[in-house]
Amino acid sequence: MSYEYVIEMNNITKVFPGIVANDNITLQVKQGEIHALLGENGAGKSTLMNVLFGLYQPEQGEIKIKGQPVKITNPNIANELGIGMVHQHFMLVHNFTVTENIILGNETTKGGRINIEDAAKEIQKLSEQYGLAVDPYAKIEDISVGMQQRVEILKTLYRGAEILIFDEPTAVLTPQEIGELINILKRLVSEGKSIVLITHKLKEIMEVCDRCTIIRKGKGIGTVNIADTNEDQLAELMVGREVHFKTEKSDAQPRQDVLKISNLVVHDARNLPAVRGLDLTVRAGEIIGIAGVDGNGQSELIEAITGLRKVESGSITLNGKDVTNLPARRITESGVGHIPQDRHKHGLVLDFSVGDNMVLQTYYKEPYSRGGVLNFQKVYDKARALIQQFDVRTPSEFTAARALSGGNQQKAIIAREVDRDPDLLxxxxxxxxxxxxxxxxxxxxxxxxxDKGKAVLLISFELDEVLNVSDRVAVIYEGQIVDVVNAKETNEQELGLLMAGGKQKGKVNTNA
Incomplete structure (x- = not known):
């Protein structure tokens, strides 16, 4: 039987209490294409794909797979129809092996025992076929985030998926891993798969996708051919206005030292040196960006500054006061704001309301509490003001933080930290x-x-972000700052060389 589209989602409506997440949306995906699903945080992209995967049931609309109307009431039915989904937050058991994770819930037995050996051989074969290079016997906890994502891809392929949904697949990857993933997506399509790619990253859409469907505030805006559009047009379709990719800013006017790190040594979770004699100064009125490949001591450095990890030796001073190894709350109260890299682990209490999360750093102070008793009126008044000021899209301040999209969770954290007016952010x-x-x-x-005279320390794996926002860029490699350069006087190629341990231009000066 012939069909024009491998997936047809016609007039899909999905409603949650207080919000219409999908409002009469239509999505049509052709066989063998990579189809982008683009929209702002909270636009309804993940909800639409969760409907396709059977995690949600729509109030209205019809789904066809290969021209046939289907009812997808749970993910098992989606799997039977050849639909697999690689979620943004991986569904893996960390102390299981790759093979154990892939066959979980789909085990085959031999003589009454789970047949790990045959499964591992099949996984190895699939891994080689699609260029995934995954060790079937490696433990999840011992492999990189990018490799864990490949395990999720293998999990869908092992179950016979012909249609693969990727939900924000590059959000947790390094630039190198993103390049590798793009090659994997192209390989999958060349082998006859069809892919839906949920992403915000316009560069990736332009590089790898054939067509793109745009959703804005729960409504379908339209579908465009990538060959006929550009990043600026896609951005405008997504947000409904012109977007400026280059952030306009005046030259920095740096003043006194706010953060001074001297000869810092910090160990990682395995008690091995992660930060090795690091020196860095951040001044009031400037943004220092730290550029480096993930795993070169960035996480341990941040945790040491914020009091979340013990400093082995060296010193951290804030406004001239030694804060080395002080408790996290003391450091926070000394004037440090922290937007953590893992919003779920360190940024929010997901089962608390948005309002409660807005005062996590200040709930014990007036006006939010007096004599140990919380003043909920003041808490939620503050939350409403911050929600409006920072455009946090939530049904209300009483909504659980878990229910917000990732981007709106991030906006809530930034609202809380910036509102405290810290000397160092x-x-x-x-x-x-x-x-x-x-x-x-x-x-x-x-x-x-x-511009308010605060010191900002930006840690990012996105080189264009580091170059766009920073005044100076400090390159970290194997736990040390190998060079500090002016953002205006460098480029991605030079930074990439330094990030890989390449030769420095000259003498390191962390105060330059």
Whole structure:
């Protein structure tokens, strides 16, 4: 039987209490194409794909797979129809092997025992066929995030998926891993698969996709051929206005030292040196960006500054006061704001309301509490003001943080930290998983803090973000700052060489 589209989602409507997540949306995907699903945070992209995968049931609309109407009431039915989904937050058991994770819920037995050996051989074969290079016997906890994502891809292929949904697949990857993933997507399509790619990253859409469907505030805006459009047009379709990719800013006017790190040594979770004699100074009125490949000590450095990890030796001073190894709350109260790189682990209490999360750093102070008793009226008044000021899209301040899209969770954290008016704002991966409109907004907020005379330390794996926002760029390699360069006087090629341990231009000067 012939069919024009491998997936047809016609007039899909999905409603949650207080919000219409999908409002009469139509999506049509052709056989063998990579089809982008583009929209702002909270636009309804993931909801639409969760309907296709059987996690949600629509109030209205029809789904056809290969021309046949289907009812997808759970993910098992989706799997039977050849639909697989690689979620943004991986569904893996960390102390299981790759093979154990892939066959979980789909085990085959031999003589009453789970047949791990045959499964591992099949996984090895699939891995080689699609260029995934995954060790079937490796433990999840011992492999990189990018490799874990490949395990999720293998999980769908092992179950016979012909249609693959990728939800923000590059949000947690390094630039090198993103390049590798793009090659994998092209390989999958060349082998006859069809892919739906949920993403905010316009560069990736332009590089790898055939067509793109845009959703704005729960409504379908339209579908365009990538060959007939460009990044500016896609951004405007997504947010409904012109978007500026280059953040306009005046030259920095640096003043006194705010953060001074001297000869810092910090160990990682395995008690091995991760930060090795690192020196760095961040001044009031400037943004220092730290550029480096993931795993070169960035996480341990941030945790040491914020009091979340013990410093082995060396010193951290803030406004001239030694804060080395002080408790996290003391450091926070000394004037440090922290936008953490993992919003779920360190940024929010997901089952608390948005309002409660807005005062996590200040709930014990007036006007939010007196004599140990919380004043909920003041808490929620503050939350409403911040929600409006920072455009956090939530049904209300009483909604659980877990229910917000990733981008709106991030905006809530940034609202809380910036509102405290810290002398030093540490922003770790502040725009990870955000759309271009939200990225533009957050970059402006960081520059506003700089222009108010605050010191900003930006840690990002996105080189264009580091170059766009920073005044100076410190390159970290194997736990040390190998060079500090002026953002205006460098480029991605030079930074990439330094990030790989390449030769420095000259003598390192961390105060330059």
């Amino acid at each position: 540490i922003a770790a991966q502040p725009t990870r998983g955000l759309d271009v409109g939200a990225i533009e907004f957050i970059h402006r907020k960081l520059i506003e803090q700089r």
